[in-house]
Amino acid sequence: MSHSLNLQLKVWRQSSTNAKGHFQDIVAKDIPETASFLEMLDIVNQRIITEGSDPIAFDHDCREGICGACSMVINGKPHGPEKATTACQLHMRKFKDGDTIWIEPFRAKAFPVIKDLAVDRSAFDRIMQAGGFISVRTGSVQDANNLPISKEAADSAMDAAECIGCGACVASCKNASAMLFVSAKAGQLNSLPQGQPEKHRRVLGMVKTMDEAGFGNCTNQFECEAACPKEISVRWITKLNRDYALATLHDAVTAPLSTGGGGD
Amino acid sequence: MSALFKSLSVFLASSVGKKILVALTGAALVVFVLGHLIGNLLIFAGADAINEYGHFLQTAGHGALVWVARIGLLTCVLIHIVLTIKLTKENRAAREDRYGYSHTIQATKSSRFMIFSGLIVLAFIVYHLLHFTLHIGNNYSTLTTSIHGETVHDVYRMVIQGFSWWPASAFYIFAILMLCSHLSHGVSSMFQTLGLATPRTWPLLQKISIIYAAIIFIGNSSIPLAVLLGFVK
Numbered sequence: 001m002s003h004s005l006n007l008q009l010k011v012w013r014q015s016s017t018n019a020k021g022h023f024q025d026i027v028a029k030d031i032p033e034t035a036s037f038l039e040m041l042d043i044v045n046q047r048i049i050t051e052g053s054d055p056i057a058f059d060h061d062c063r064e065g066i067c068g069a070c071s072m073v074i075n076g077k078p079h080g081p082e083k084a085t086t087a088c089q090l091h092m093r094k095f096k097d098g099d100t101i102w103i104e105p106f107r108a109k110a111f112p113v114i115k116d117l118a119v120d121r122s123a124f125d126r127i128m129q130a131g132g133f134i135s136v137r138t139g140s141v142q143d144a145n146n147l148p149i150s151k152e153a154a155d156s157a158m159d160a161a162e163c164i165g166c167g168a169c170v171a172s173c174k175n176a177s178a179m180l181f182v183s184a185k186a187g188q189l190n191s192l193p194q195g196q197p198e199k200h201r202r203v204l205g206m207v208k209t210m211d212e213a214g215f216g217n218c219t220n221q222f223e224c225e226a227a228c229p230k231e232i233s234v235r236w237i238t239k240l241n242r243d244y245a246l247a248t249l250h251d252a253v254t255a256p257l258s259t260g261g262g263g264d
Numbered sequence: 265m266s267a268l269f270k271s272l273s274v275f276l277a278s279s280v281g282k283k284i285l286v287a288l289t290g291a292a293l294v295v296f297v298l299g300h301l302i303g304n305l306l307i308f309a310g311a312d313a314i315n316e317y318g319h320f321l322q323t324a325g326h327g328a329l330v331w332v333a334r335i336g337l338l339t340c341v342l343i344h345i346v347l348t349i350k351l352t353k354e355n356r357a358a359r360e361d362r363y364g365y366s367h368t369i370q371a372t373k374s375s376r377f378m379i380f381s382g383l384i385v386l387a388f389i390v391y392h393l394l395h396f397t398l399h400i401g402n403n404y405s406t407l408t409t410s411i412h413g414e415t416v417h418d419v420y421r422m423v424i425q426g427f428s429w430w431p432a433s434a435f436y437i438f439a440i441l442m443l444c445s446h447l448s449h450g451v452s453s454m455f456q457t458l459g460l461a462t463p464r465t466w467p468l469l470q471k472i473s474i475i476y477a478a479i480i481f482i483g484n485s486s487i488p489l490a491v492l493l494g495f496v497k
């Protein structure tokens with residue numbers, strides 16, 4: 001027989017981007033401890049709907065920790081208290097009967113609130129469009145060993161590729177910096193052979209778009225790494241810093257000068 | 265040429281570029297702080313040792329070297345401060361709405377008060393320069409002694425007189441404590457920003473950072489303490 005919990009929720013309610021928000025006290029009675037955090041919100045929402053009120057808006061999609069859609073700060077921590085766990089994979093058994101739980105949106109100027117807990121993370125899409133890709137024909141599969149790469153390098157790139165782009169790094173950073181996300185996305189491609197031709201352009205483009213979106217600056221406090229549900233390491237930020245300096249040198253000094261395409 | 269300047273101005277406008285400049289100027293100041301400490305510790309070797317050292321600094325390169333150092337340091341301090349204030353402002357603007365429930369997972373105290381500790385150190389530098397370099401509000405410039413038959417500035421007496429007034433010593437020690445806090449985050453942070461930290465070097469860099477900060481604190485505060493307690497007189 002599973003237990004159920006009675007909880008005091010303090011949920012951020014904000015009707016639209018420019019509206020003033022506030023914390024609403026909601027009593028969540030009889031929440032099964034087997035429910036996930038989002039299922040708890042579903043139960044609460046169903047009751048709110050039955051009462052004829054406005055349910056709590058929040059983002060979700062896969063509910064299995066891989067899409068990065070769920071985004072909320074639970075008791076001051078993005079995705080809640082569990083290490084390396086997204087909000088959708090967090091279970092109510094991690095809470096105690098009678099707990100007060102604060103639930104608020106990711107707060108950053110670059111992530112404006114759409115409604116309640118849902119925020120607009122399209123700044124991340126713009127950063128990806130500025131360099132988070134490689135421009136090659138992807139029609140057919142390469143011959144094996146066409147692109148020599150060591151196992152260690154491939155594994156390392158895979159570590160960065162684990163980033164699900166949820167934005168928890170921005171939410172937890174004291175400066176709302178997006179460096180962990182940008183560095184993982186750039187670093188993944190920059191450490192693979194396929195990423196080399198566009199490496200400098202990628203780094204400069206992604207950092208520029210990141211700055212324009214209004215994210216803060218990294219102050220090496222590493223809150224991002226601790227909050228990341230995929231445990232992306234700050235070593236990617238080190239690499240981005242290094243790659244940015246090299247890209248600037250390349251761009252300023254060694255890059256081939258464009259001759260207008262007419263041949264030498 | 266314009267392509268060169270364009271790249272550099274893009275660099276200076278970017279968050280990473282500004283941080284790299286903060287790290288580089290910080291590195292210069294970190295080296296200076298240690299050199300300055302080693303020189304000052306000569307006070308424990310006696311009056312002649314530190315007076316001779318002071319005289320050497322004043323006259324090296326026919327007195328030109330001290331000015332090169334001063335201008336270089338002042339430039340570093342200026343760049344470091346202007347950029348960090350700008351970065352801090354941007355950081356505040358990036359999160360206008362505070363969290364209702366604020367929580368810190370692993371950021372250290374010193375890392376969170378960098379702007380505060382930095383500005384106190386700045387206030388200290390101004391006071392320190394007025395006190396011991398420009399001799400405002402005191403007659404330290406008239407203190408002289410002779411070494412090898414040459415009349416030189418008596419740095420030794422100046423330091424003792426300066427620190428005999430306990431409020432001055434207390435402010436020095438407090439400021440050095442702030443500097444220590446600033447360095448304990450700043451030294452390792454500098455390597456991270458310059459892209460020189462790796463998973464292999466990071467644990468070592470963090471230790472170096474703390475040890476360096478501790479050396480600067482113990483070394484520098486030992487001088488006013490020694491004067492106040494009468495070990496140096």
Ligand code: FES
Nearest residue numbers: 063067068070088
């Ligand atoms: S809903 Fe997909 S990661 Fe949480």
